[in-house]
Amino acid sequence: MEAITTAMDTDIDIIESETGFLVGGEYGGNAVEVERTDTGLQCQCFIAQVSHDECEHIRSVREYIASVPLSIERPMLSQADADYYLLKLGELDTTIAANRESAEEQNKRINLWLEVETDKIQQKKNYYRLALDNWMHMNEFSTKQLVAGTLKVRSQQPEIKINDEAKVLMDERFIRIVPERTAVDKAALRKYCMDTGDEIPGIEIILKPHKFSYKLNGGV
Numbered sequence: 001m002e003a004i005t006t007a008m009d010t011d012i013d014i015i016e017s018e019t020g021f022l023v024g025g026e027y028g029g030n031a032v033e034v035e036r037t038d039t040g041l042q043c044q045c046f047i048a049q050v051s052h053d054e055c056e057h058i059r060s061v062r063e064y065i066a067s068v069p070l071s072i073e074r075p076m077l078s079q080a081d082a083d084y085y086l087l088k089l090g091e092l093d094t095t096i097a098a099n100r101e102s103a104e105e106q107n108k109r110i111n112l113w114l115e116v117e118t119d120k121i122q123q124k125k126n127y128y129r130l131a132l133d134n135w136m137h138m139n140e141f142s143t144k145q146l147v148a149g150t151l152k153v154r155s156q157q158p159e160i161k162i163n164d165e166a167k168v169l170m171d172e173r174f175i176r177i178v179p180e181r182t183a184v185d186k187a188a189l190r191k192y193c194m195d196t197g198d199e200i201p202g203i204e205i206i207l208k209p210h211k212f213s214y215k216l217n218g219g220v
Contacts, residue, residue, distance in 0.1 A: 013031075013084075014060065014061065014064050015031075015085075016064075019035060019036060020033055020034050020035040020036050020041075021033070021034045021061045021064075022034075023057040023060055023061060031088075032044055032045045032057050034057050034058055034061050041058045041061060041062070043055050043057045043058050045057055129212060129214075132151055132212070132214065133153070133212040136151055136153045136212070137153065141153065142154070147217075148216060148217060149214055149215050149216040149217045150214065150215045151212075151213075151214050152212070152213045152214070152215075153210055153211070153212050154210060154211045154213070155210050155211075156208040156209070156210060156211050157190075157194070157208070158193070158194075158205050158206060158207045158208055159205075159206040159208060160186070160189060160190050160193055160203055160204075160205060160206075161203060161204040161205075161206055162184060162202060162203050163202055163203060163204055164201070164202035164203075165184055165202065166202070167200075167201045167202030168184050168189065168200065168201075168202040168203060169182060169184065170201075170202075171200060173188060173192065174188050174189045174192070174200075176188075189203070193205055
């Protein structure tokens with residue numbers, strides 16, 4: 001909150017801005033914000049939240065406004081006031097840093113808990129997935145609609161891994177011309193490997209397991 005005017009005496013410290021007032025002093029070490037709203041002044045303190053009567057902070061603000069009319073220039077800060085406000089800034093910075101450190105530590109604990117619990121649940125899921133996967137294969141289903149949802153089993157294409165591109169380029173069947181250089185024609189290479197099952201020099205065919213998936217109905 002950008003302070004535009006201030007007032008301090010031995011009893012109470014009030015900092016005024018365009019949006020409200022920060023009230024401290026005799027009401028405790030923690031300053032309390034009193035906001036300007038369309039319906040009047042609104043305080044954030046506990047008493048103001050639970051009582052229909054005005055709290056001491058709002059009464060102090062009203063007294064401050066009445067004592068220093070808007071037509072009169074507000075009091076300027078003294079050097080002692082400025083030093084005090086600087087000290088309060090340092091205290092608030094320390095509180096923010098402590099809160100962030102606390103939050104990071106708690107987040108670590110929460111994330112660890114979540115990781116452990118998710119791992120336990122995932123292990124249980126694996127049993128059900130394996131049982132349903134085996135059931136689909138035993139019945140030679142590729143898709144099966146059930147009351148709870150739909151099961152699917154889809155074969156995956158093997159991965160063609162090129163370990164030595166120079167060796168592959170020695171075979172003209174798998175060469176394509178691109179500007180200023182030759183490159184492996186991966187589409188032709190894949191088709192050849194799929195059609196013949198042959199693993200030519202320079203490549204490795206990595207077979208992938210089928211993919212099992214499920215989709216639950218919205219009501220489950």
